[in-house]
Amino acid sequence: MRNHTVKQIAKLAGISVRTLHYYDRIALLCPTRSSSNNYRCYGEFELLRLQQILFYRQLGMPLLNIKKLLDAPDFDLENALKTHREKLLQQMENNQKLITTIDNTLREIKGKKTMTSMPAKDLYEGFAPQKQAEFETWLIEKNGSSIEAQIEDSKAHLAKSGTDAMQQKMIGLADIEAGLAQAMLDGVAPTTKSVMDLLDRHRNWVANMWDRECSLEAYEGLAQMYQAHPEFVARYERLAIGFSNYLPNAMQSYASKI
Amino acid sequence: MRNHTVKQIAKLAGISVRTLHYYDRIALLCPTRSSSNNYRCYGEFELLRLQQILFYRQLGMPLLNIKKLLDAPDFDLENALKTHREKLLQQMENNQKLITTIDNTLREIKGKKTMTSMPAKDLYEGFAPQKQAEFETWLIEKNGSSIEAQIEDSKAHLAKSGTDAMQQKMIGLADIEAGLAQAMLDGVAPTTKSVMDLLDRHRNWVANMWDRECSLEAYEGLAQMYQAHPEFVARYERLAIGFSNYLPNAMQSYASKI
DNA sequence: ACTTGACCCTGACGTGGCGTCAGAGTGCAT
DNA sequence: ATGCACTCTGACGCCACGTCAGGGTCAAGT
Numbered sequence: 206m207r208n209h210t211v212k213q214i215a216k217l218a219g220i221s222v223r224t225l226h227y228y229d230r231i232a233l234l235c236p237t238r239s240s241s242n243n244y245r246c247y248g249e250f251e252l253l254r255l256q257q258i259l260f261y262r263q264l265g266m267p268l269l270n271i272k273k274l275l276d277a278p279d280f281d282l283e284n285a286l287k288t289h290r291e292k293l294l295q296q297m298e299n300n301q302k303l304i305t306t307i308d309n310t311l312r313e314i315k316g317k318k319t320m321t322s323m324p325a326k327d328l329y330e331g332f333a334p335q336k337q338a339e340f341e342t343w344l345i346e347k348n349g350s351s352i353e354a355q356i357e358d359s360k361a362h363l364a365k366s367g368t369d370a371m372q373q374k375m376i377g378l379a380d381i382e383a384g385l386a387q388a389m390l391d392g393v394a395p396t397t398k399s400v401m402d403l404l405d406r407h408r409n410w411v412a413n414m415w416d417r418e419c420s421l422e423a424y425e426g427l428a429q430m431y432q433a434h435p436e437f438v439a440r441y442e443r444l445a446i447g448f449s450n451y452l453p454n455a456m457q458s459y460a461s462k463i
Numbered sequence: 464m465r466n467h468t469v470k471q472i473a474k475l476a477g478i479s480v481r482t483l484h485y486y487d488r489i490a491l492l493c494p495t496r497s498s499s500n501n502y503r504c505y506g507e508f509e510l511l512r513l514q515q516i517l518f519y520r521q522l523g524m525p526l527l528n529i530k531k532l533l534d535a536p537d538f539d540l541e542n543a544l545k546t547h548r549e550k551l552l553q554q555m556e557n558n559q560k561l562i563t564t565i566d567n568t569l570r571e572i573k574g575k576k577t578m579t580s581m582p583a584k585d586l587y588e589g590f591a592p593q594k595q596a597e598f599e600t601w602l603i604e605k606n607g608s609s610i611e612a613q614i615e616d617s618k619a620h621l622a623k624s625g626t627d628a629m630q631q632k633m634i635g636l637a638d639i640e641a642g643l644a645q646a647m648l649d650g651v652a653p654t655t656k657s658v659m660d661l662l663d664r665h666r667n668w669v670a671n672m673w674d675r676e677c678s679l680e681a682y683e684g685l686a687q688m689y690q691a692h693p694e695f696v697a698r699y700e701r702l703a704i705g706f707s708n709y710l711p712n713a714m715q716s717y718a719s720k721i
Numbered sequence: 722a723c724t725t726g727a728c729c730c731t732g733a734c735g736t737g738g739c740g741t742c743a744g745a746g747t748g749c750a751t
Numbered sequence: 752a753t754g755c756a757c758t759c760t761g762a763c764g765c766c767a768c769g770t771c772a773g774g775g776t777c778a779a780g781t
Contacts, residue, residue, distance in 0.1 A: 211728090211729075212727090217586070218590065219587060221768080221769075223767095224769095226730090226731085227768060241776090242730085242777085243729085243730070267766075269766090283569060283572060293562050296558055297558050300551045303518075304548055307544045308548075310511075310544055311545070314540065328511070329475055480758095481741080484739095485739060500746080500759085526737075
């Protein structure tokens with residue numbers, strides 16, 4: 206990989222030349238200099254460092270803090286990348302929260318002129334306070350666990366269950382889903398107790414698969430996944446026409462009621 | 464819902480009192496004033512408007528542009544909320560891109576000291592140029608389609624297929640998955656042509672379910688979903704132990720090779 | 722050799738979006 | 752009356768650049 210000039214790297218990274226000048230001036234990203242004309246030369250090391258800078262910048266971290274972090278003697282690029290991966294997954298969960306906030310707001314304002322039944326604090330659920338971003342990032346950097354280790358743990362848990370136990374679990378799920386599909390066909394409202402009980406079982410099933418508790422927020426996020434993902438839609442429509450809409454709605458009603 | 468003072472609303476929304484003062488000064492968010500002491504009073508209307516402000520702010524939109532947008536005579540809150548919902552889903556897709564970038568970078572630097580085989584442009588895949596955020600938002604606001612209409616279209620498409628056709632499609636998927644699982648058990652590398660052909664069929668299947676083309680980027684995002692979601696992991700481990708890892712990896716190799 | 726256009730450099734002014742602080746007023750409880 | 756928590760307006764300052772000025776460099780064309 207050869208060296209790049211400021212314009213080349215600016216274009217690659219989607220930032221301005223001025224930004225690169227500024228980063229050089231604050232010693233955040235210092236390229237080498239051509240001996241003949243003093244042009245800035247960005248090599249492989251600088252490209253990787255810029256990637257890290259962009260990551261932290263996107264998280265809202267002040268540039269001088271980014272510099273301190275990257276300059277720390279024990280900074281580990283590989284571990285940082287893994288930590289970022291986790292952070293991105295968290296951001297996606299937060300986006301789910303925002304989507305829920307939108308849906309709640311839509312439900313409230315639809316055909317209405319007032320929102321007396323919606324608590325004011327729910328209007329801002331999912332907006333991350335800016336000051337927290339830095340703190341969270343530092344915490345994650347300090348205590349972040351390897352994403353690979355987590356995946357391994359998850360698989361070890363599955364392998365321990367064995368194939369027979371897995372079959373039992375899937376039968377349990379099929380039972381719950383069949384009950385819910387039947388309720389839909391019978392015209393049972395999602396807020397009816399019998400449906401709520403089935404959803405209770407469903408949520409416990411998910412928690413069991415996850416090997417951790419399934420919060421109401423996560424449950425709502427899962428409902429969104431079911432509604433948006435093609436394979437889930439296909440799967441639930443196969444159970445019963447309209448079920449791919451009924452189930453997520455029921456799950457969301459459940460999460461609101463509990 | 465009663466009126467709030469600056470501190471109350473600042474706390475609710477996770478912003479500073481200073482920010483609210485500033486927003487008042489630039490006429491972005493103008494509360495009413497108490498006649499007795501001239502304190503700012505934020506009612507229901509202001510709370511909703513602040514929600515909108517925070518949404519657009521998060522998207523990187525300059526405040527004065529937010530003001531113009533919210534003050535436009537044809538601004539429709541409900542439609543805006545739906546548009547934002549779409550935008551959030553897109554951001555989640557972009558996060559998937561960033562995760563892929565991380566994984567690619569991790570793969571490259573693992574045990575290595577150089578990255579001569581990774582194109583420089585791939586280092587910054589997923590970082591959204593800041594200037595585009597505004598443009599994209601305006602475009603979406605102008606041309607955004609209703610999320611509900613899209614869901615209805617998707618369901619209409621499914622309903623048109625009928626139950627028998629759906630069964631055929633699921634049989635097609637099972638056939639592809641069985642072939643891939645067998646390849647894994649046979650120790651076939653994911654880059655082998657036979658696996659690639661199966662993945663070609665798989666990707667076409669997904670496109671057919673989506674009723675639109677499945678780009679390579681979307682395909683990679685789907686692989687991430689398969690790897691991270693408990694029900695997919697459970698489902699693929701049921702097919703064959705280790706398949707929940709093999710399939711996403713194969714899909715990502717596929718996307719890299721094509 | 723000269724010209725042109727795209728790129729490079731440093732330096733400096735300015736902006737958006739607040740954070741911080743000062744000084745004074747308000748409301749409530751003691 | 753006093754103290755505390757809140758309110759107000761005004762103003763300075765900072766961060767992260769965007770924009771511009773003026774001059775140098777490089778490569779291709781005439």
